[in-house]
Amino acid sequence: MTFDRLPKARRSAALLGGAAVALALGAASAGAETIRWARVGDALTLDPHAQNEGPTHALNHHIYETLVGRATDGTLTPRLATEWGIHPDDDTIWVFELREGVTFHDGTPFEADDVVFSLERAMAETSDMKGLHGAVESVEAVDEHTVHVQMEGPAPLYVQNLTNTFIMNREWAEEHDVEEPQDFAGGEESYAVRNANGTGPYTVAERDPEVRTVLEYFGDHWAETPEVSEIIYTPIAEDATRVAALLSGEVDIVQDVPVQDIQRLQETDGITVETGPENRVIFFAYDMGSDELQTANVEGNPFADPLVREAMHLALDRDAIRQVVMRGQSLPTGVTMPPFVNGWTEELDEYPQPDYERAQELLAEAGYPDGFEVTLHTPNDRYLNDEAISQAYVGMLDRIGIDVNLVSQTRSLHFPLIQNRETDFYLLGWGVPTFDSQYIFDFLVHSTEGARGGWNGSRYSNPELDQKIEALATETDLEARNEMIAEIWAQVQEDRVFLPVHNQLLAYAMREGISLPVHPENQPSMTDVSFED
Amino acid sequence: MLAYILRRLLQSVVVMMVVALVSFSLFRFVGDPVSTMLGQEATVADREALRERLGLNDPFVVQFADFVTRAVQGDFGISYRLQQPVTDLILSRLPATLELAAISGIFAFVLGLGLGVYTALKRRGWLSNAIMTASLIGVSLPTFLIGVLLIWIFAVELQWLPSFGRGEVVDLGWWRTGLLTPSGRASLVLPAVTLGLYQMTLIMRLVRAEMLEVLRADYIKFARARGLSDRAVNFGHALKNTLVPVITITGLQLGSIIAFAIITETVFQWPGVGALFINSVQFVDVPVMAAYLVLIALVFVVINLIVDLLYYVVDPRLRADRGAAGH
Numbered sequence: 001m002t003f004d005r006l007p008k009a010r011r012s013a014a015l016l017g018g019a020a021v022a023l024a025l026g027a028a029s030a031g032a033e034t035i036r037w038a039r040v041g042d043a044l045t046l047d048p049h050a051q052n053e054g055p056t057h058a059l060n061h062h063i064y065e066t067l068v069g070r071a072t073d074g075t076l077t078p079r080l081a082t083e084w085g086i087h088p089d090d091d092t093i094w095v096f097e098l099r100e101g102v103t104f105h106d107g108t109p110f111e112a113d114d115v116v117f118s119l120e121r122a123m124a125e126t127s128d129m130k131g132l133h134g135a136v137e138s139v140e141a142v143d144e145h146t147v148h149v150q151m152e153g154p155a156p157l158y159v160q161n162l163t164n165t166f167i168m169n170r171e172w173a174e175e176h177d178v179e180e181p182q183d184f185a186g187g188e189e190s191y192a193v194r195n196a197n198g199t200g201p202y203t204v205a206e207r208d209p210e211v212r213t214v215l216e217y218f219g220d221h222w223a224e225t226p227e228v229s230e231i232i233y234t235p236i237a238e239d240a241t242r243v244a245a246l247l248s249g250e251v252d253i254v255q256d257v258p259v260q261d262i263q264r265l266q267e268t269d270g271i272t273v274e275t276g277p278e279n280r281v282i283f284f285a286y287d288m289g290s291d292e293l294q295t296a297n298v299e300g301n302p303f304a305d306p307l308v309r310e311a312m313h314l315a316l317d318r319d320a321i322r323q324v325v326m327r328g329q330s331l332p333t334g335v336t337m338p339p340f341v342n343g344w345t346e347e348l349d350e351y352p353q354p355d356y357e358r359a360q361e362l363l364a365e366a367g368y369p370d371g372f373e374v375t376l377h378t379p380n381d382r383y384l385n386d387e388a389i390s391q392a393y394v395g396m397l398d399r400i401g402i403d404v405n406l407v408s409q410t411r412s413l414h415f416p417l418i419q420n421r422e423t424d425f426y427l428l429g430w431g432v433p434t435f436d437s438q439y440i441f442d443f444l445v446h447s448t449e450g451a452r453g454g455w456n457g458s459r460y461s462n463p464e465l466d467q468k469i470e471a472l473a474t475e476t477d478l479e480a481r482n483e484m485i486a487e488i489w490a491q492v493q494e495d496r497v498f499l500p501v502h503n504q505l506l507a508y509a510m511r512e513g514i515s516l517p518v519h520p521e522n523q524p525s526m527t528d529v530s531f532e533d
Numbered sequence: 534m535l536a537y538i539l540r541r542l543l544q545s546v547v548v549m550m551v552v553a554l555v556s557f558s559l560f561r562f563v564g565d566p567v568s569t570m571l572g573q574e575a576t577v578a579d580r581e582a583l584r585e586r587l588g589l590n591d592p593f594v595v596q597f598a599d600f601v602t603r604a605v606q607g608d609f610g611i612s613y614r615l616q617q618p619v620t621d622l623i624l625s626r627l628p629a630t631l632e633l634a635a636i637s638g639i640f641a642f643v644l645g646l647g648l649g650v651y652t653a654l655k656r657r658g659w660l661s662n663a664i665m666t667a668s669l670i671g672v673s674l675p676t677f678l679i680g681v682l683l684i685w686i687f688a689v690e691l692q693w694l695p696s697f698g699r700g701e702v703v704d705l706g707w708w709r710t711g712l713l714t715p716s717g718r719a720s721l722v723l724p725a726v727t728l729g730l731y732q733m734t735l736i737m738r739l740v741r742a743e744m745l746e747v748l749r750a751d752y753i754k755f756a757r758a759r760g761l762s763d764r765a766v767n768f769g770h771a772l773k774n775t776l777v778p779v780i781t782i783t784g785l786q787l788g789s790i791i792a793f794a795i796i797t798e799t800v801f802q803w804p805g806v807g808a809l810f811i812n813s814v815q816f817v818d819v820p821v822m823a824a825y826l827v828l829i830a831l832v833f834v835v836i837n838l839i840v841d842l843l844y845y846v847v848d849p850r851l852r853a854d855r856g857a858a859g860h
Contacts, residue, residue, distance in 0.1 A: 241801065
């Protein structure tokens with residue numbers, strides 16, 4: 001609570017005037033440091049609900065704030081909400097106690113009504129965040145600092161969906177006619193795309209999209225004063241140029257370090273590299289539900305045969321991919337779930353060593369002694385070395401007689417293939433923003449129905465499991481819930497629904513004397529930067 | 534003359550329409566914009582709704598007619614990626630590209646001319662041979678590699694020049710220029726050299742070849758026999774006569790400098806229309822891609838038109854034989 005009063009203390013001190021106070025103020029903002037931050041792409045917009053996209057959220061987290069935040073270890077931290085929980089008398093209501101003494105950048109005080117407005121805005125038809133709030137029925141301000149969110153049914157994990165839903169000011173939005181996120185069909189630029197009024201630690205001083213964004217510390221922010229008082233954010237698309245800009249001292253932090261440069265940078269004087277696991281798992285999946293494959297040269301569907309799937313698992317040499325393709329920068333895994341996610345265990349994470357002989361025997365047993373031909377689709381610009389991972393696996397499958405034709409293309413061509421079920425066999429990466437297994441089950445495991453199963457390109461369909469997944473969504477007893485999660489994973493692993501490869505590692509490179517921990521969602525906050533000087 | 538101009542203008546309009554049609558039909562193969570615009574939680578219904586709002590479900594002919602109708606009025610819609618009107622976006626990026634193209638054009642022309650004349654006059658000197666050999670690198674190395682090499686030498690190792698961006702710019706209201714600040718000028722050097730190197734080599738080799746040709750001509754021999762100074766012969770007579778084809782080629786290359794700026798802009802994070810186009814391709818930002826391709830077509834059409842008109846003015850034969858015009 002002492003942090004909350006800091007800005008007020010500074011304001012009253014300023015009223016007193018005098019040299020001594022000036023000195024005190026100087027001490028209070030000791031970290032008058034500028035940080036020059038570069039990454040591959042810019043935020044697409046400052047409108048916090050228009051794009052559900054990593055770099056956009058990463059920048060907006062400095063300007064706007066969410067009710068709850070995500071710490072670098074993956075746990076929830078209080079931000080605009082100080083306390084939250086399910087209503088003691090009604091398990092369909094979430095209660096949020098809001099922080100007091102918070103103001104927006106334009107000076108308006110932050111109130112419960114702003115939360116009501118923002119959650120409703122995030123649920124609007126043109127919002128890209130609405131998928132995370134599908135279970136919300138209504139939002140109500142009970143008093144100035146308490147909000148009740150009425151869910152359609154019990155939703156024990158709803159708070160996990162709030163880490164990227166930013167809070168805007170109702171009056172500001174009404175004044176500038178931005179009560180709803182940008183409608184592309186409208187043909188006009190929304191005011192909120194390049195202007196912002198948040199409660200975050202920094203205000204927008206300059207915004208030139210894709211060129212330069214300057215953020216300055218917001219003196220009335222409620223939290224402890226960060227060491228960084230100014231942020232100059234520049235996107236640099238080209239890998240070689242981005243690294244060169246760091247080496248020449250033109251930027252201080254580079255967020256997207258190419259895998260092949262990590263080792264060289266680690267050995268360079270004056271540069272430090274921080275690495276850490278990203279909340280994203282890379283895996284292969286195959287159509288195990290259709291009667292016929294679209295690209296195979298054999299009758300029927302070989303992937304439907306458990307023996308074939310087992311053979312394919314035994315042919316995947318994850319350690320080789322880690323060493324050769326990823327240059328050590330990955331965490332091989334046996335489960336399609338990053339280690340931060342609720343439900344993750346070391347047993348699930350274990351992976352088998354490749355056994356090509358056994359794999360060949362299994363294929364023969366399944367009736368494919370000479371293997372078969374099939375097409376593998378892979379993106380080439382979405383994940384770290386995505387195309388090279390697929391290439392490596394094609395070579396491994398070749399050893400057991402499966403002849404794979406690799407189709408590598410850009411993400412905008414690759415992802416529709418999975419969404420429209422036009423691929424038999426593909427590479428996909430999956431981030432889990434809610435940090436719970438439910439999110440994986442909903443999108444990848446559940447049969448395709450309504451809002452569920454949108455990315456279930458495996459065409460896996462298990463009615464019993466579907467029921468369990470649906471029950472999981474409303475189970476409020478966390479212990480029983482975790483048991484259900486374990487049961488579902490056991491079935492998914494037994495059926496070999498996915499062919500997990502590894503979890504990606506993130507690397508941030510920075511000038512020596514700066515420290516910035518890696519954030520699992522790749523959304524580092526410059527308030528976490530510390531200087532050693 | 535008027536009929537000729539009108540006919541050329543009419544041809545230009547047809548060319549523009551064809552470019553618009555071809556580029557528009559190519560976008561179907563770039564990917565699905567909706568899948569990049571929506572987050573991974575979006576449902577099939579969400580995607581369908583957005584597709585409907587964007588008019589992507591309309592028949593091709595309707596979409597194209599709609600595009601042309603609005604484009605004629607200068608309205609290219611709103612960027613799917615940056616959510617700003619495309620016309621504003623391109624106008625705000627154009628000064629960066631035009632300044633880069635102009636500076637690298639001047640660099641290529643001045644240096645190309647100077648080195649061309651030098652290597653023609655001192656044909657057997659060791660320096661000439663060195664320049665000629667070095668120029669082979671200019672034509673054979675890809676722009677991307679040259680850019681990265683220059684960054685490593687001048688930005689990382691020597692730290693003389695910035696490795697990316699445009700430096701500080703001055704806003705003149707309708708034009709943001711980097712030419713008025715020291716950091717803006719320093720930022721221009723590496724990209725301008727990278728972009729202009731190929732054109733410079735081309736002009737240098739052209740000037741050299743033309744010079745050697747002219748120096749063998751009879752009127753040069755007569756001029757020397759008249760006892761004119763080397764200077765007067767070389768620059769007053771020889772160079773003047775080599776300039777006609779050189780100017781033609783330079784004019785035509787100006788269009789390609791603007792179009793080829795894409796790679797240079799990407800390497801140096803230069804905030805011009807080329808970098809905007811590349812980012813748009815990755816995101817399947819159809820409105821920006823369409824507007825950019827139409828703009829580049831317009832640049833080429835206008836330059837060709839001017840060149841044709843200049844021929845008409847310069848070459849009296851064209852005026853007599855109208856049928857041969859424009860070839």
